[in-house]
Every structure is written in C-alpha cells, then in structure tokens.
Amino acid sequence: MKRRLMIIIAMILLATTKPNNALAVQNEVLEDAVLSILFPSINAQLYKMFGPGGKYNCAAITNLKKKYNGTYVFGATIQLVAYKPDQPPPYTLVKFNFSNDDGEWSIKSVTKESIQTKTTSLCRPPV
Numbered sequence: 001m002k003r004r005l006m007i008i009i010a011m012i013l014l015a016t017t018k019p020n021n022a023l024a025v026q027n028e029v030l031e032d033a034v035l036s037i038l039f040p041s042i043n044a045q046l047y048k049m050f051g052p053g054g055k056y057n058c059a060a061i062t063n064l065k066k067k068y069n070g071t072y073v074f075g076a077t078i079q080l081v082a083y084k085p086d087q088p089p090p091y092t093l094v095k096f097n098f099s100n101d102d103g104e105w106s107i108k109s110v111t112k113e114s115i116q117t118k119t120t121s122l123c124r125p126p127v
Helices: 001-017 020-050
Strands: 055-066 076-085 091-099 105-116
Touching: 020 055, 020 076, 020 091, 020 105, 076 105
Parallel strands: none
Antiparallel strands: 055 076, 076 091, 091 105
C-alpha cells in the first residue's frame, strides 16, 4: 500500500512540474541568437566610440517590442558595459536602440553613461 501511494505521489509531482529550467535555457539561447545578429553593428559602433582595444561584457536585451501586428518589424534595446583592458572603474554603460523598419537591423540611437562597478564578471555568459 505504501509503495502504491509513493508511486502515485511521484506521478502527480512529475505531471505537475513545469520544465522551467528548459524554458529559461531556451530564452537565453534565443537572446544569444538575436545578439549574434546585432553584434557586427555593435562592434563597428564601439570601435568608432572607443577605438581599438575596447572590450565589452554584460550584453543583454533590455527591451524587444513588435512595432506592428502581423509583421516582422521590431524595435530592440541592447545594453552592455564597455571598457578598455586594465581600465579601473568607472566603466561605460552603452545602450543601442535598433530597428528593422526597412528589413535590415540598424542602429537608430546610442546613449552612454559612466557607471561605477567593480566587476563585469557577474554577467550571464553566452549559452
């Protein structure tokens, strides 16, 4: 009797458990895919802003919106922390606003601000 009860409880737990970890990993993979599409433009813009040798970390999509229903036109905001090698803080938080209104992703605006941070190693690495 105890064994049957344990099997029933285990089956109920398995049936009601959601695969949250799998969904989180899938979202991270999708975010990485979008970032990989936008990185050539980001790298070119960072080179213009900071020159050669600039590095960045903590790239993340902070906003992604569909502009028009029934289309594949989006607006996206990507932020990252930019710095030079061996540079002490403050680092620079750079925000890129992208759009694909004309079919190709392009940077619409860039903002940057100084931030006091001690490390950039706390960011999520690519999956």
